[in-house]
Amino acid sequence: MESTKLLNDGAKQIMVQTKDHNLSNGGDVVIDLDRGDPKMFYTYWKKVDNECSVNIKASELISYFPNPKDADFFCQMPEFIDAVHRVHRLVGNAVTEGRYIIEGTGSSQLFIAALRALACTAKETTSNKKHIPVVCAEPYYSFYKEVIEQERSELYQWKGDANTFQSESGPYIEVVTSPNNPDGTTRKPVLKGEEGMVIHDLAYYWPHYTPITSPADYDVMLFTLSKATGHAGSRVGWAIVKNKEIAKKIHKHLFLMSIGSCQEGFIRATKIIHFVADSYEHDVDYMLVKPPKVPVLFEAEGLFDYGHRILALRWKRLRAIAQRSEVVSLPDFSPEFCNFKGKLTYPTPGI
């Protein structure tokens, strides 16, 4: 049997028969294409459960404001911001020096806050009451459309595929997801309008998914722990923003949405991000200024290598299935030089 099955809620699954009749469902491999859950790094984290745990005491993280003395960014946790700077410096996937880093409850909340900040800014200079169009080149992450359509904002409106968008003059927001969800391709903006604004969703721009060819340096970039380390339940995301006024507006909208984000998640994310970075940065210079690492860090495979290896195995298996299938066809990817790994690597998009 080989079929595309629509679930009750519209979620898509593809079922492909294989020869593995030891599987509990009688040999069908179910590939859920709708609701991904990044549990692929679970085994990695299980091995370092104790080395990378956090303990939070009853009296800790009580205040609303992790950074009360900064009038512009009082909801930002300084130690988390430091960890974000460090991991991007290490990986080389985004410029953070001189940029504003804004925490959010996952990149999904940051996406909405960024839309509001950009749309409000565009509306400050015009009396036009029309919605700001939001577009993204197909195929796009279906969540963008759903979020915007359900939100029913007076500020902006989902206008679908950027390739077919009739660009009248005036402001618009293009969302660029690179590597793209769902197809893993590297992307640039499609539109070139003078008043265009771009949100770069770089959730998958990490070396386990794709070669890191240069540090991204765009106006508004979104990242999330869900994809970086696989900790989706923490709802930890961050935006890297060039312009201070835009950063302040994003921060303000996040404050109004939920009075900032859960600090337990960001304390844990800080630990996890440093753990990942520690496993790569243990040269002599680094050892001089940081406390010594526990031995496991020197012995364990770094997360980006583990992740790339696991994803490569999954792609190999998926390609084997696809070869026997009439329903599934998979894209071919070309290798590129990954600055982080120092060698040619193939993209292995998250699946």
Add this chain to the structure above:
Amino acid sequence: MESTKLLNDGAKQIMVQTKDHNLSNGGDVVIDLDRGDPKMFYTYWKKVDNECSVNIKASELISYFPNPKDADFFCQMPEFIDAVHRVHRLVGNAVTEGRYIIEGTGSSQLFIAALRALACTAKETTSNKKHIPVVCAEPYYSFYKEVIEQERSELYQWKGDANTFQSESGPYIEVVTSPNNPDGTTRKPVLKGEEGMVIHDLAYYWPHYTPITSPADYDVMLFTLSKATGHAGSRVGWAIVKNKEIAKKIHKHLFLMSIGSCQEGFIRATKIIHFVADSYEHDVDYMLVKPPKVPVLFEAEGLFDYGHRILALRWKRLRAIAQRSEVVSLPDFSPEFCNFKGKLTYPTPGI
């Protein structure tokens, strides 16, 4: 010197001179009336730092979905829901049996999700494209107005004071905050329209702030850990909802806002809520079915008693200051029988 001082961002402070010249600012007592931060329980929690800590390992809470098998409520953490049922049964401040409990990133996020769910429901039965009016009797929590005005929804619009609202026929949403923020009064809805919907914000309906006179049993009730236990940085809130379809819609909007809430916060909240309940529930029956408590629980003052005592002291001090002031006047509160404490108690609103 005695003055009302407007800060740059419009925050209000009242400065009142006292005789306490040992204070670092030369004797001025600054009462911040704009941005409360519930650190008053810090000393309580500091004493039980280790007994009420949580440890989260590297591989825990990785999935997006704490409850993946429940198609309607897959973002809800079952152990947190259990803790919420338990503490409301213990305190008697809200009916939870047969109700739906929905987690949110603080009650602020739940407030928006509830507005959307109610407004969408009202719009299903009408072709009227007008905004659903949202009102609240003055004086009201200024955050409601700011959130709604900044959100710029097509669904609803802030219409100010419920007392002066011109109630045409048709749907509206009234927000009832009881005890009220900022004045601590007990409140009921002001409007009686047939198509009216009500959100009850019961953040302060706990025995440290007010006598518990009966279990609240309204359509949509909001609570938050910030006020219940003082853990504001966790951004942990919950709604108690009568109607399943409304509960599902609130859950869906929360999913779209941030793909649920940070699970580290809810795991910790579960521990904290059980800790509070344990300090009151240690009778023989309870001991038979639950693991034995650590001794500190029997010796420590329960949070609701500690909180009430600390707030009563603060009110005493504030009244002493107000007596010498021409700017500050304070309301008088009458005592009522608190079912939880089993005696007459005075309201001691959070300050």
